[in-house]
Amino acid sequence: MFAQRNNSSSVRFIVAGALTSIFALTFLLFGREHSDVALKYIIKTPSHCEPQPHFPSLLHTPLRNESWEFIVERDGNNHGLSEEQCRTAFPKLFVEIDKSASLRTENKVTFKDLDSRNVEDGMVRGIIDRGELYIVDFAAMPVTATRAHATLNSLHRALMAFPDRHMLPSIEFIFTTEDFDNEPTGLAPIWAYSKRDSDDSVWLMPDFGYWAWPEVQIGPYHEVRRRIAAIDDGETDAQGALVPGLRFQDKKKQLVWRGSLATNPPVRGKLLKSSLGRSWASVRVIDWDDENDLRYNLLPIEDHCRYMFLAHTEGRSFSGRGKYLLNCRSVVISHPLEWREAHHAALVSSGLDANYVEVDRDFADLPHKIDYLIDHPEVAERIANNAVRTFRDRYLTPAAESCYWRHLVRQYASVCDFEPVLFSTDRDGKKHPRGVPFEMWLLRR
Structure with a gap:
């Protein structure tokens, strides 16, 4: 019996020694990489990479045996839809995120990749830890500015509205507030408002206008949507009387556009040339630095x-007005788009489900297509109604935006091989906060 115990003790010592050696070797290898800097991240182990258990609130997610469908009047402003509800409501919304994730499946995003990108003008580096946002x-x-x-307010709102945010994965990210990533840096991932097909390192995020766009006198997104819906569907006035909306066939039978040529002269100049002298055109250039010009030509x-027809053109990259136009019960007319936005997978340009009209990039066929739509008002109205159903009442709702943010967090995390730490630890054991809680950061601005 004594010999048997002795053998068991020996085995325990051998196992303990082996584990100690493994930990020591890991420390040496890891410490060598960070010998001169504070520890800023941890490498994910296989257990970190496995899907985490999800315990949804019964009030938050419908039971599996209950049916649920997206109803815009009830759900359109709900920023806290469950992951299952998001996928049910917006099946076309996550195409670009999933595409970006698929490109990194075999080549995970490393801390070195992220750290290789300098935080330059207009960029933000942040951490999401257990659903809380920190600014690094x-x-x-x-x-x-x-x-x-x-953008940070929108991201923070999407996190705070989600009851199970503590179950979201922890990530560290960098985004740019420029119209596009103008200096691609190898494998360094970056979040941006728009991208081209060749921009493999760019992850699409919702643009700033989902919160507000003061520079062009566009207020909070939910308020803009209310004003748009009031024009198309009517509203109740201060006395409680119903003010009817504007019937599609009663709209001005013109193509409207207001903007600056400077951001994209080749494309926007062609729009002006193609519409010059046309009775159906209300196309004007705006000088944003001239108060008199703004007073007479700026159109809320x-x-x-x-207007029955709305022209959409790209600027330096995407044009922020696009999502507002798609909220209207009007026909959006656009050239082929080079720059992708989060909602573009839902665009349909042909067939009975068409929700916008595509013309040549030089607008050479614009007169012909406008004439056709004026002569076939039932076709134009069908396209306008499709736009409302697809975008105003689904893919461009505030609920969709928050769903998009959380899916971006999950998919980005799925291809990162590291998790950030909020407190970096020096070799002497001292800890330093790496990020400022968003609520505190916002108050310091």
């Missing part, structure tokens, strides 16, 4: 919806 670095740029605040975004 912010390079303010006067022109886009409000964009950074708007909701008043675009009083």
Whole structure:
């Protein structure tokens, strides 16, 4: 009996020694990489990579044996839909995120990849830890400062509205408030408002306008949607009387566009040339630096919806007005789009389900297509109604935006081989906070 115990003790010592050696070797290898810097992340182990258990609130997610469908009047402003509800309501919304994730399945995002990108003008570096947002670095740029605040507020709202946010994966990320990533850096991932097919390192995020866009006098997104819906569907006035909306066939039978040529002269100049002298055209250039010009030519975004046809053109990259136009019960007319946005997978340009009209990039066929739509009002109205069903009442709702943010967090995390730490630890054991809680950061601005 004594010999048997002795053998068991020996085995335990051998196992303990082996484990100690493994931990020591791991420390040496890991410590060598971080010998001169504070520990900023941990490598995911296989257990970190496995799907985490999900315990949804019964009030938050419908039971499996209950049917649920997205109803815009009830759910359109609900920022806290469950993951299952998001996928049910918006099956086309996550195409670009899933595409970006698939490109990194075999080549995970490393901390070194992320750290290789400097946080320059207009960029923000942040951490999401157990559903809480922290700001690590912010390079303010006067022109886009409000964009950074708007984007961070939207992301924070999407996190706070989600009852199970503590179950979201922890990530570290960098985003740019520029119109696009103008200096691609190898494998360094970055979140941006728009991308081209060749921009493999860019992950699409919702643009700043989902919060507000003060520079062009566009207020909170939910308020803009209310004003647009009032034009198309009517509203109740202060005395409680119903003010009817504007029937599609009663809208101005013109193509409307207001904007600057400077951001994309080749494309926007062709729009002006193609519409010059046409009775169906209300196309004007705006000088944003001229107060008199703004007074006479600026058109409130909701008043675009009083026109039957809405021209959409790209600017330096995407054009922020696109999502507002698609909220209207009007026909959006656009050239082929080079720059992708989060909702573009839901665009349909042909067939009975068409929700916009595509013309040549030089707008050469614009007159012909406008004439056809004016001569076939039933076709134009069907396209406008499809746009409302697809975008205003589904893919461009506030609920869809928050669903998109959380899916971005999950998919980005799925291809990262590391998890960030909130407190970096020096070799002498001292800890330093790596990020500022968003609520505190916002109050310091």
